[in-house]
Amino acid sequence: MNINLDTAKDTLCKNILIYGYCKYENKGCVFSHNTKAAAGAVGAGGSQGAANGNSGGFDAKRKFNFNTPSFQPSVQNVTNKFAALSPRVNDIPVFVPGGSAPPSTGSSGVANSSGLSAPTSRGADSADQTDAPAKKFNVSTPIFMPSNIYGSEFPAGSETNNSIAPPTSNGGSNNPYFPGNSMVPGGTMTPGASEVFYQQQAATYPLQYHLYAPAPPPRLTFPLPPHETNANLMFIPNDLRESLQKKNEATLQTIPRSNLPDHVNTYHSLVPIDKTYEPNSEVWGIPTSLYKVFSNVDGNAYAIRKIDLTFPIINELPFRTIRKWKTVKNSNVVQVQEAFTTMAFGASKLIIAYDYYPNSNTLVEHHRRIGTRTEPITEDIMWNYTIQLVNALVAIHEKGLAARSSLSLSKIIVTNKNRVRLSSCGISDIIDFEKDEEEIGRLGGQGFINKLQREDVHRLGRVLMELSAMTISPNLRNTDKLSLLGLLRTASTLNFSSEYIEMLTKLNEDSEHFDLVQFRQIYLSSRAFKLLNELQNSNDYIESQLGSELENARLFRLMAKLNFIIDRPQAKDWNENGNKYVLKLFRDYVFFQYDEFGKPITDLSRVLVSLNKLDAGIDEKILLVSRDEKSCIMVSYKEVRDMVDSIFRTLTRDR
Numbered sequence: 001m002n003i004n005l006d007t008a009k010d011t012l013c014k015n016i017l018i019y020g021y022c023k024y025e026n027k028g029c030v031f032s033h034n035t036k037a038a039a040g041a042v043g044a045g046g047s048q049g050a051a052n053g054n055s056g057g058f059d060a061k062r063k064f065n066f067n068t069p070s071f072q073p074s075v076q077n078v079t080n081k082f083a084a085l086s087p088r089v090n091d092i093p094v095f096v097p098g099g100s101a102p103p104s105t106g107s108s109g110v111a112n113s114s115g116l117s118a119p120t121s122r123g124a125d126s127a128d129q130t131d132a133p134a135k136k137f138n139v140s141t142p143i144f145m146p147s148n149i150y151g152s153e154f155p156a157g158s159e160t161n162n163s164i165a166p167p168t169s170n171g172g173s174n175n176p177y178f179p180g181n182s183m184v185p186g187g188t189m190t191p192g193a194s195e196v197f198y199q200q201q202a203a204t205y206p207l208q209y210h211l212y213a214p215a216p217p218p219r220l221t222f223p224l225p226p227h228e229t230n231a232n233l234m235f236i237p238n239d240l241r242e243s244l245q246k247k248n249e250a251t252l253q254t255i256p257r258s259n260l261p262d263h264v265n266t267y268h269s270l271v272p273i274d275k276t277y278e279p280n281s282e283v284w285g286i287p288t289s290l291y292k293v294f295s296n297v298d299g300n301a302y303a304i305r306k307i308d309l310t311f312p313i314i315n316e317l318p319f320r321t322i323r324k325w326k327t328v329k330n331s332n333v334v335q336v337q338e339a340f341t342t343m344a345f346g347a348s349k350l351i352i353a354y355d356y357y358p359n360s361n362t363l364v365e366h367h368r369r370i371g372t373r374t375e376p377i378t379e380d381i382m383w384n385y386t387i388q389l390v391n392a393l394v395a396i397h398e399k400g401l402a403a404r405s406s407l408s409l410s411k412i413i414v415t416n417k418n419r420v421r422l423s424s425c426g427i428s429d430i431i432d433f434e435k436d437e438e439e440i441g442r443l444g445g446q447g448f449i450n451k452l453q454r455e456d457v458h459r460l461g462r463v464l465m466e467l468s469a470m471t472i473s474p475n476l477r478n479t480d481k482l483s484l485l486g487l488l489r490t491a492s493t494l495n496f497s498s499e500y501i502e503m504l505t506k507l508n509e510d511s512e513h514f515d516l517v518q519f520r521q522i523y524l525s526s527r528a529f530k531l532l533n534e535l536q537n538s539n540d541y542i543e544s545q546l547g548s549e550l551e552n553a554r555l556f557r558l559m560a561k562l563n564f565i566i567d568r569p570q571a572k573d574w575n576e577n578g579n580k581y582v583l584k585l586f587r588d589y590v591f592f593q594y595d596e597f598g599k600p601i602t603d604l605s606r607v608l609v610s611l612n613k614l615d616a617g618i619d620e621k622i623l624l625v626s627r628d629e630k631s632c633i634m635v636s637y638k639e640v641r642d643m644v645d646s647i648f649r650t651l652t653r654d655r
């Protein structure tokens, strides 16, 4: 038999009905033994017992079959029944009223550690003044203790040995980006409070992208006349929105419990972004890892690369080029932020911080990923890459630097459609410091940099050659440069133009002197105009999307305002002439129109046009008609807009 514990206490026990008493009363019977209340209830229902005027409630002399086995409710049965549920009935802690708790159990201690200071301390105060119960909380209830996952084990900045970055002042300051700092209304900082927020954030569910209904395939879309449009064209395209959402998600991602350090200098919330599990880098041959982090200083996301040092860094000399790297501001170079050594990982590690580009891929991942969709190589893409990489190289060389290891397929990252950037700049300058010193001694400073810059051109030629070689059969690729150039003419799946092959040949020449600026003018200038045109088109497209979203934001605010006002339950101004009534009629005018055949009009563009006119407050007049068609009013959009504004102002003032 199913017994509902909630309703059982209001149901008169059958033993009372049958025997006039229940021997399990006060021994666990969950039914009511209050015969007076029951009699009232039954009387109200017009029962026989009440009609007999039986104030005792029940006629004990009624004839019943005494052989009927008695009903014996037992708490045990009930608890067994619900025992499998969670929380377990057996395990529910017994509520101990505040007054019964001994005042000496350290109530203030609980209050302090649980953070429930306001109500508990009030209880403690009153205990000092009166004999009233000292506490209002059950001391046996487990306290809530936010875990301090950012414990001060790794104080910011304390582990830094060498850094060319300016000293940061955030340690323990009131900087809101510092993870241990959070403002409470009183203006004091509560270490730990932001961690709770942080952990909750990490537990959020991933966005369900499919909740955004995709546009139907073209064959299913209705052919519309040119003056009409469909809803999908009015909003940001699904693929663009999804890619932006994913980038935001990647940027905000955190790992609440990891064995990574809480802080690395001024950075916190480390999330590994390496996609391979190879500890050793293919480029440098030593263990490196890349993490997305947040800065304590400005709250922005950055990418930091941790490098296991092969030699101890004891002064700032190996970092000498980093200051120059920080001045390289180019759209095809990932900005270098700073470099320092740290003990945050247990042993001394080199860290170099860069700008973070969410969801970026290396050129290898972009074009050679196995198993998933890859971007096919075309000649246009190759020209695009060449122009962008030459642009990066010229900017780097102008600063007296060399790209070095950054010019490799696994260090050039694709951050957007066909947008490439040189990442990991400056690393070779630090890890090859000792070798470089010897070379500088031999060649002189300028001779050494000239040599590196010449090598950059070779590297660029090799990168472009490797990418182009992806268009020929894999078993033909392992050959020398000259043969490969020949194969690109004859065996490529792409019909590369002779112009492209010529440019590639020039880059792969072994000459001692190479003028990159001259190369740019001769081989790339005409192509650069094509790229410029594409970039401008893309810029126009992004701007138009931004424009439509701008409208959405504006209209969303207006819709929110209208909904704050219309149909508000306690609205007083609903008489037939009141302003809110006009707004209600306006809502009907925009959303609840019918055509001449009585069919509802659900024309989104009409809604957009009307709301835009309302937001702009134009003088155009409209006729608003009540639902019963007994009253109508002529108003301008401007008048309606003024009503919205004034009522909304009243609403916000009344708060």
Ligand SMILES: Nc1ncnc2c1ncn2[C@@H]1O[C@H](COP(=O)(O)OP(=O)(O)OP(=O)(O)O)[C@@H](O)[C@H]1O
Pocket (backbone or CB within 6 Å): 273, 274, 275, 276, 278, 280, 281, 282, 283, 284, 288, 290, 303, 334, 354, 355, 356, 357, 358, 359, 360, 361, 362, 365, 410, 411, 413, 414, 423, 424
């Ligand atoms: N500044 C950055 N911002 C965001 N992601 C980056 C950044 N730099 C690199 N990445 C991404 O991090 C991932 C790992 O980069 P990494 O340079 O370690 O490549 P790798 O193939 O593992 O090379 P290696 O063999 O040298 O370790 C790549 O997917 C790359 O796109």
